Amino acid sequence: MNPVLAVDGLVVHFPARHGPPVRAVDGVSFTVAERETLGLVGESGCGKSTVSNAIVGLVQPTGGEVRVAGMPVRGADRRTLREIRAKAQIVFQDPATSLNPRMTVGAAIGEPLLVRGLARGRELRERVAALLTEVGLRPEHASRYPHQFSGGQRQRIVIARALALRPALLLCDEPVSALDVSVRAQILNLLVELQQSHAMACLFVSHDLAVVRHVCDRVAVMYLGHLMELAPRDALYTTPRHPYTRALLAAVPEPDPALQRAKPRVPLKGEIPSPAAPPQGCVFHTRCPMAIAHCREEVPAWRHLGETLVACHRAEETPAP
């Protein structure tokens, strides 16, 4: 079966004004199958958002290959890019800046249809109304402006716009991070429902391990431009193979005092190195509690360990859960 999204050895470097380029993404490979949701987690600056932007050509890949529904993104001309963007849509993190404040909600949702000549006039209005209804808003909201809506409602509008073209792939870039807790659940529920009802593939980028676990089938962990581990959800959360995955899981505070305080405290030492000057060998070795001399010298291979793909020299030494 052809994956909806195939990312193979993706490299994105940003030139810096002074000094070496920023190696935002440095050789990332994964696929997303139809109807599948892949989570991409990592801390700020790890390159996870760059990956999602590169998939739709919002940033130019430096190397590697990305295919959306079989179409190569790298070197795509303007028309192909337009087609790719019909297949893959993005929901951004901040609903406050995702909508043009000077454009009505209806115009925003209808824009993809209008500029591609897919609908106009009454038909356009009807399709916008249907989309609004689908995300839990009312058709009459179409004539209002974004500032008249709350954050959660705005994110619904953004989702409606992303759905307008019936994409095969939905990229969610931290879609709930900017939302309040009580609203976050609404949006997560909506995303899960829509993903299922539209039979979309989904790449879910987030720093929140609990949220990712909630919506994803498989999860990839990124650190400093590299994938550390990629595994089916349950495998990742129950038997994390990479020390970074374990550290992340340990660091997430559980909203349950009893559980949280019983957790073993093994906070990671130090800070994330600069992606402009990543460490030699395994990029994580500077903070890794298990690092040995070998880790400083050789980049660990991306290899299978059961269902899990992992990049760690000492992945086998995982302590029993």
Next chain:
Amino acid sequence: MLRHIAGRVGQAIVTTFGVLTLVFFLMRLSGDPTLLLVPQGASAHQIAILRHQLGFDRPLIVQYVAYLRQLLQGNLGMSLVQRMPVASILGSRIPYTTELAAGSLVVAVGIGIPAGVAMAVWRGSLLERSLAALVFAGQSMPTFWSGILMILLFGVVLGWLPTSGVAGLPSLIMPSIALGALSMASFARMTRIAVLDELSRDYVAAARARGLSLGAAVVRHVARNAAIPVVTVAALEIGNLLAGAVIVETVFAWPGIGQLAIQAIAARDFLVVQAIVLFVSFVFIVMNLLADVVYAVIDPRIRLSS
């Protein structure tokens, strides 16, 4: 830092070259000075001879190349009207221009910046409104009017200040006020915005949470941060000062390059005009470079990176 300055100088050279080219062709398109040089009764033939002697009958591009070649040798040429090296004409005016620019900057900065800070700190107060009115008043009068009013009041009626000309500090005061008033509003406005901007930042709240008074926070922290955009304005304002100087210098008989520029344009004294423009863009560039240096002094992010 050095690389940055080298880049700036490179840009500056391109800019200067563009300025020269633009002004060269504008000037030549506006006619040549032959007619202004001949006596009233000269015949067409006589005019043609003089034009030929002065070289204005050559194709424009030839004149342009000749001019550039001469310039590259560091020669600004001879004024057609004054029959003197342009460099010495300009040289004799620059000190006066500098004096006036400095004087008006003192007025603009000395009033504009404290007013701007006060307007930001006492935002919404009566003080802010009165300062705003004062500051804008300076910018809302044509200088030729305010200048003559001042001359009449302080020069003729009260006799406190010399009515015109250059005679030390007293003669500098009125032109500086007339000219400085124009930039004062820019400084006040920019300072106000910069200070307001900084006042809304967390580090001010943090400083106050540490027990600093608002005033101390402004002096110790806000001032330097707000200085960065203000310095940018200062560099730009130099250009505005030179433009405004044209009229102020005429009114106060102040022998700066603004007056010279207008006279030279009127006389189609090309080389003088071009030299003035060259000088002004040079000042502009130096001021912007200076601003860069000031940024580096103020801001460790610029100083320490690279």
Next chain:
Amino acid sequence: MGIMKTAFLAAAITTIGIAGLIGAPAPALAAPKTKLTVDLPNDVATMDPQLQWDTDSYSVYRNIFDNLVTRNTSGKIVGQVASSWHYKSPTEIVFTIRNDIRFQDGSKLTPADVVYSVERITNPAFKSPQLSQFDEITSAAVTGPNEVTLTTKSPYPVLLAQLVKLSIVPKAYIEKVGNTQFNLHPIGSGPYKLADWQHGVRSVLTATPGYWGGKPPFEKVVFRVVPQDATRVADLRAGVADIVRQITPDDAKSLQSDHAVKVLAVPTERVGYLFVNAQWGPTKDVRVRRAIAMAIDRKGLISALLGGYAKPVNVVLTPASFGYPTGIKPWPYDPQKAAALIKAAGAEGARLPFLTSPAYPQNIIQAIQQMLDQVGLKVVIHQMDQASYLRDRQGTPQEAGSLAFGLWSCACQDADGTIWPLFHTGSIWSKYSNLAFDKAVDAARSTLDAKARMADYHTAFEILHRDVPGVGLYQADAIYGARDQLQWTPTPNEAFFIMDMKWK
């Protein structure tokens, strides 16, 4: 808010302090007047007298140099460097040169210097803008111990009047230092020498000790550059300047109430006239041109706008110049007849571009515009800068507009210097061609017989009167403002001889 307050206090004190510093005393008037301060509207363009002849340059350098001949206060041409002259033939004139004149560097002024001065200004390579005033001279030669002979192409009646503008420069000095240095550090034989010249600021002259013509009245003369009319007047009233050149008639009137100052005015050879394009546009029709001449109320203009500091003229020339015709009456002021003429010419509502520049009095131009509009024309003012104005005015008949205001002076006080360039066929100023007129002015140019010339000019002016290629409006006054103590009579040729002034 403690630090804040202190900072503001400091700023306030600084500002007030600067204001306080200015308690400088007003310039005191010294008892024996040794320094005269003059405000000129423009800077001296060149100190080299053979390079520029605009009134401001002339006002300064004429005091440094002596000229071959000059005009006395009554306007008569008299000798200066030349003590006498006579015509050897209609094209040869012999000057006797004084032998008691020394340049300011101590060297003697010799006939060789006179020859050099003529040859220098007539050498095309020197690029003097005055070349056209002297290019009738074909040679200059020392023909005796104190004798110089000038030869002209043809009999040239205006020669003496032109020679009034020929300053004698030192040959040896210029050959030694070169033209550029001479311009910066000129040496002449006049009553004053240049002590300091700050371009655009001031030129300072000091008296030459032992000047052959007498003792200069002031030790020091400072010429300042003050472009703004109102500022010059303020300078005068505040005592910053002792005499200011070029003030407006309105300012002159308002100065009359100030007893410390006075207005010095004299009718000059400068004629205010209206150019009327006879070769293009609605004014090609002579009826329109005549109507224009009849539509202008010259007396009204003079009394209302010029405050009487002008006299009406009948032709485009002033009585101060040779050749002014006495018998010609001007077109009468008759708007009804003018309107009728315009109607007859079918020129009602015709658009007449009126070229002008900021150098000319705006109120007169606007008043003329209204007068012409009232007789049925539509005058549109095109105000541009002086250089563009000259370009268009001297361009083709199409470019020159229908009307232009002018203030003409040839600095030679002769009709030849006025109507020849203004109206002779082919002259750059002329948008008019009449062979009979050309013949008359050409004839007047090539005879030395004053009576014959007068007759020729009479003919010429009669033709101009009929054809109206221009309308003479008024003889302009030169108006100076001076401190009351200054004794001086200004002259029609706007010479600014310090030697003629006195302080009482």
Next chain:
Amino acid sequence: MNGRFTPGIAAILGLLAIYVFVAVLAPWIVPHNPLRQILLLRLRPPLTYSPSAGWFLLGTDDVGRDLLSRVVDGARASLMVGALSVSVSLLSGTVFGLLAGWFRGWIAIVVMRIVDIVLSIPAILLAVLTVAVLGPSFANLILVLGLTRWPRYTRVAYAQTLQVATLPYIRAAEMAGARAPRILLRHILPNIAGPLMVVATTEFGLMILFEAGLSFLGLGIQPPYPSWGSIMSEGQNYVASAWWMTVFPGICLFGVVLCVNLLGDWLRDRLDPRAQSR
């Protein structure tokens, strides 16, 4: 001045409305023909009455025209110079700024270099030179003012476009398939219009003053038509003897420049959410 709609700002807007109203209605409300000279009645002080011509409330000018009528009629020229020249430079400056900010690369380099070139020539010199080349006319005056001032807008438009272009809703428009013209006009332009309007308000006042300066140099509005600047420059020789010739147009000019400046500041505060708190 704190971004809220206060009585102060209402007064400013009201005053500006009166200015515009007077300017528009000038031909119908002037008591005298503003061009009609009565040489015998020149330089008369305010409140002069003439049995033949009637009242001259603000006096007459140096050729005997009614000053009140000229000031009222001059409002039209002055406000038009302000509005039109600001429109020209706003429009051209914004277009260049948008293009430079969106396409960046060599377009931005070229545009911003030209901006630097124009900015480093003193505006009034550039204006005088351009008038000399183009010749004098109202249209050329507007063009000259526009040509010398557009870089100010370009700078702002460029910086703002760079900033707005990074916002997610622009990404979203690209995702929607919108092409550059649509993104620039529908998405970026409306969102950078605020800061540009702030610049425009200050420039409006400056342009009116600039025209006054050009009038002073004899290159402003063509006589005999009045603008405040030209009335004042005609009156500058009479500051001492006929104060009314400069004072009344001066007050009008002062008022309008002050109003637009205050309006601009208010607009800026309103647009800047950060400036509203604390």
Next chain:
Amino acid sequence: MSVALQVSDLRLAIGGVNVVDGIAFSVAPGEVMALVGESGCGKSLTAQALLRLLPRQVRQTGGRILLEGEDITALPERRLRQIRGRRISMIFQEPQAALDPLSPVGAQVREASGLASVAAREAVRRMLAEVGIADPDRRIDQYPFELSGGMCQRVMIASALISRPAVLVADEPTTALDVTIQAQILDLLRRLAAERGTAIVLITHDMGVVADIAERVAVMYAGRIAEIGPTAAVFSRPRHPYTALLLAAIPRLADEPKSRLAVIEGSVPQPSEYGAGCRFVGRCPFADARCNAEPPPLLETDDGHFSACWHTERLA
């Protein structure tokens, strides 16, 4: 029990609406007290009110703030300046923004110490070491941009604690930080509170952070306290429907994946929409006429556990 800070009936108004309406709580020395709530609930304003550093448009309309027994609500600015940074201090959400970018971090820490320069440098160095900054001798002269976010927050903590204040107000101190860094900072705060006996008022929206570090928690909603009590009790037996729903809405590592999360319908009301009664009324499953009409009082349900709901019993 001694009390470091006691707030009673605090009311803050913007343009006539009480956006903080009768907040009351106390913190003991060494205790971490969390104020948790969603955006717009008034928790940050409350924090600013504790230092009397309110934005200009906010007015305090009622209540008292007792710092170590002294009422600071009525103190003049001059006295407040002596209190701020010495007896009560604050750290902020964005550590890098809360430091002046143009002065060295050491100088900013020193500013809070009130010490003269020579002695101060040593004190600052020690304080930096205490908050876990390696190589303090070098860091002391560095500028904020040379330090990472986590390090900047450590500097902020150092500057807040150098004068040994009784109370530290921490306004979302870890929100801008990555989870691994957040864990470090939380550990640090916990350790310092215990070692120095500093009372910490922790403002956060993150229930995980509350669960990790707070001894007691006040759940705020629309300017009022919905529920307050020992953290364990509030999390295990919420006595207010808002708390209960909020906790249920958070995805947990133990949940069934892709299951429907419990939701709170609607969104947080704007101050202009506040009614006469309970402010949660529009989103509450239990809401009835009484809830609409009358604000519920904060009543003790268990030992030290209070809730403001007319229907507390239905949650039992």
